[in-house]
Amino acid sequence: LADLATNDEQSPLFGAGNAGVIARAGRLIRRDDESRSESYSEILARAGVTEVEAWGTGAPNPAAMEEYAMHAHGAVFAEVKVDPELGQIRVSRMVGAFAAGRIVNPRMVQSQLFGGMIWGLSFALHEEAVTDRRTGRIMNANLGEYHIPVNADVPPLDVITVEEHDPHVNALGIKGVGEIGITGSAGAVANAVWHATGVRVRRFPIRIEELLTQP
Structure with missing residues (x-):
């Protein structure tokens, strides 16, 4: 979801990069300027998709x-x-x-x-x-x-x-x-x-x- 927003020139999050945004209360917010944010629904609507799915794995450090x-x-x-x-x-x-x-x-x-x-x-x-x-x-x-x-x-x-x-x-x-x-x-x-x-x-x-x- 962050990639959709930060790569879209129409988004207030454009250029922030995936690590440059935080999620809070149904919105993505720029870390360096919290006045610039966008809701999940706005990001999905502009991209023309109804849902985003991602998979990942995690495990504790063996040491x-x-x-x-x-x-x-x-x-x-x-x-x-x-x-x-x-x-x-x-x-x-x-x-x-x-x-x-x-x-x-x-x-x-x-x-x-x-x-x-x-x-x-x-x-x-x-x-x-x-x-x-x-x-x-x-x-x-x-x-x-x-x-x-x-x-x-x-x-x-x-x-x-x-x-x-x-x-x-x-x-x-x-x-x-x-x-x-x-x-x-x-x-x-x-x-x-x-x-x-x-x-x-x-x-x-x-x-x-x-x-x-x-x-």
């Missing part, structure tokens, strides 16, 4: 990969309530704080992290694939028998994204948020159960009988 950690990281905190007579566990609140480099789409990232925390809760208290040891078949291979949380099982959730500028991971400084919300959530629930009951459970899902049979 930097050996010296620096490249992954997103975070911490999850869970609050649980356990019925002392029945052993029933309810997660009443969860808070997660995550650093994932530059956040390009905050709403999408927040939704991804919410989903991960719910999945971690589900891993800790609900989900279990039961295998028939004689045949090797999964015995609960449908949503009628495979237990997953519903809305009533999901507590209030808070997601905090920690601002992080990582110049080593890639040119944009972005990291993945696919699983970071899941990994700490199950452990946070288990730790909260231990704090509430004194019972250290070491396998998931956490069962009521494991809490009630402990001395």
Whole structure:
């Protein structure tokens, strides 16, 4: 898009070169004179095209990969309530704080992290694939028998994204948020159960009988 504008004599960006413009609020703006700018739609309309597509690749510096950690990281905190007579566990609140480099789409990232925390809760208290040891078949291979949380099982959730500028991971400084919300959530629930009951459970899902049979 910058090439279309900077090579067009009718554009106020003519002659600036690709490195001489910046993108902001749907416009390209000259670095040396911000009073000279043009909207994306104006550039495309004058060039007679409806869209511009470009492809590129990026990768971290191999030397930097050996010296620096490249992954997103975070911490999850869970609050649980356990019925002392029945052993029933309810997660009443969860808070997660995550650093994932530059956040390009905050709403999408927040939704991804919410989903991960719910999945971690589900891993800790609900989900279990039961295998028939004689045949090797999964015995609960449908949503009628495979237990997953519903809305009533999901507590209030808070997601905090920690601002992080990582110049080593890639040119944009972005990291993945696919699983970071899941990994700490199950452990946070288990730790909260231990704090509430004194019972250290070491396998998931956490069962009521494991809490009630402990001395």
